[in-house]
Amino acid sequence: xxxxxxxxxxxxxxxxxxxxGVRITTTRSDTDAKGVLKVVDALQCxxxxxxxxxxxxxRADGAVCTYTGPRGAxxxxxxxxxxxxxxxxxxxxxxxxxxxxxxxxAADISRSAADSARADAEAARADAESARAEAxxxxxxxxxxxxxxxxxxxxxxxxxxxxxVSAPGMRVDAEGDRASVxxxxxxxxxxxxxxxxxxxxITIHANDGEGTVNGQLTTGDNEKAVSFKARxxxxxxxTRSPGEAVRQTYLLTDNRPSPxxxxxxxxxxxxxxxxxxxxxxxxxxxxxxxxxFDDAKELVTLNVGx
Numbered sequence: 001x002x003x004x005x006x007x008x009x010x011x012x013x014x015x016x017x018x019x020x021g022v023r024i025t026t027t028r029s030d031t032d033a034k035g036v037l038k039v040v041d042a043l044q045c046x047x048x049x050x051x052x053x054x055x056x057x058x059r060a061d062g063a064v065c066t067y068t069g070p071r072g073a074x075x076x077x078x079x080x081x082x083x084x085x086x087x088x089x090x091x092x093x094x095x096x097x098x099x100x101x102x103x104x105x106a107a108d109i110s111r112s113a114a115d116s117a118r119a120d121a122e123a124a125r126a127d128a129e130s131a132r133a134e135a136x137x138x139x140x141x142x143x144x145x146x147x148x149x150x151x152x153x154x155x156x157x158x159x160x161x162x163x164x165v166s167a168p169g170m171r172v173d174a175e176g177d178r179a180s181v182x183x184x185x186x187x188x189x190x191x192x193x194x195x196x197x198x199x200x201x202i203t204i205h206a207n208d209g210e211g212t213v214n215g216q217l218t219t220g221d222n223e224k225a226v227s228f229k230a231r232x233x234x235x236x237x238x239t240r241s242p243g244e245a246v247r248q249t250y251l252l253t254d255n256r257p258s259p260x261x262x263x264x265x266x267x268x269x270x271x272x273x274x275x276x277x278x279x280x281x282x283x284x285x286x287x288x289x290x291x292x293f294d295d296a297k298e299l300v301t302l303n304v305g306x
Contacts, residue, residue, distance in 0.1 A: 037245045037272050037304045043079050044303050050295035067299075072261075073284040073292045077299050082275030087246045091269055094279055095250055098265040101283060105234045105254040244273045255287055264289040268297045271304050278303045 042062030047054050052067040052075055059065065067075040080090055099106040162175040170183040181188040189196045216227045228237045233255035241247035251266035264284040271277030280296040282289065 035305050037270060039272055040079065040276065040278070040303055043077055043278070045077060045299075046302070049298055049302070051291050052295045052299070069284070069292045069295070071285050073282070073286070073289065075283075075292065075296045075299070076281045077296075077303075078279045078281070079303075080275065080277050080279055082277060086273070087248070087269065087271075087275070087277055090277075091248060091250070091267070091279070094267050094269075094281060098250070098252060098267065098281065098283075101260070101262050101265050102252055102254060102258040104256070104258065105252060108231045108234045108254075109229050109236045109252070111231060246271050246273060246277050251293075253287055253289075257285065261285045263287045266293065268293070268300050270300050270306075 043058060043065055045054055045058040045065035049067075051069050051073075053069075055066045055068050063079045065077045067077070069075060082090065163172070164174075165172040171180075172182075173180045177190075177192040179188065179190045214229045216225065225242070226237065226239050228235065230236075235251075235253050237249075237251045239249040246269055248269045249266070250269075251264070253264040253266075255263070257263050262283050262285060264287060265282060267279055267281045269277055269279045278300050280300050282293055282296050284292050286292075
């Protein structure tokens with residue numbers, strides 16, 4: 001499993017790395033400013049856009065149109081009126097429909113979330129151990145100043161296959177195939193083929209060739225919040241832009257095809273906070289669906305703006 005995270009600027013593109021993992025990349029120009037999203041009462045559905053070709057006519061009420069893309073990819077454009085609860089319940093329904101298209105991947109991602117919860121609990125325990133280690137190191141420093149230790153604020157001992165190092169804010173313990181490292185913002189627990197790593201808001205769990213990665217991060221300019229879960233060859237990614245308007249992206253991808261051959265599904269949703277919003281759903285039989293997603297986003301932009 002490989003998950004590549006290169007969050008460089010606010011306009012997000014999602015796709016597959018060359019090595020088969022998931023890439024999050026962004027692009028930006030000096031004129032790349034978010035404008036006010038338009039209120040629309042009917043969809044604009046051009047005959048074609050990029051790699052997409054409209055299938056049949058747009059629905060009479062102007063609320064849905066369907067496109068086909070490379071290798072049988074499908075894009076549906078929806079104009080959705082919002083209720084008092086806003087966009088989240090509606091987007092949850094879209095997400096549930098996409099998860100049903102790739103049930104095995106959805107199950108794997110659910111297990112990844114459970115692993116993340118367990119890792120969070122272990123990280124909390126590690127934080128407590130790190131605090132105790134810092135207190136021990138402080139006592140060692142005081143003893144060193146009194147002449148009990150030759151070191152200045154750090155203690156270390158080793159024997160046979162074990163080693164132990166402590167200093168203010170840091171503790172390292174290693175014995176045979178087991179290792180434990182705790183310092184501010186970084187926690188590592190390793191035991192043979194098993195390892196749990198927590199760096200900031202990202203957790204990594206590996207177990208004998210299998211692995212999960214979970215985390216949350218925000219772009220440097222605070223324009224996008226990104227959350228992701230990955231397990232082996234599958235990944236789920238969400239992005240949400242802050243502010244009054246609705247700007248959300250969802251992506252579920254897997255190297256293994258679903259029973260109907262789908263490898264990537266997702267949506268792009270955009271619109272005023274009170275609606276209506278435009279939602280483009282994507283289904284692709286390719287893991288690398290960058291082109292189809294980009295064209296789906298262009299359809300959304302054509303209707304409500306960026």
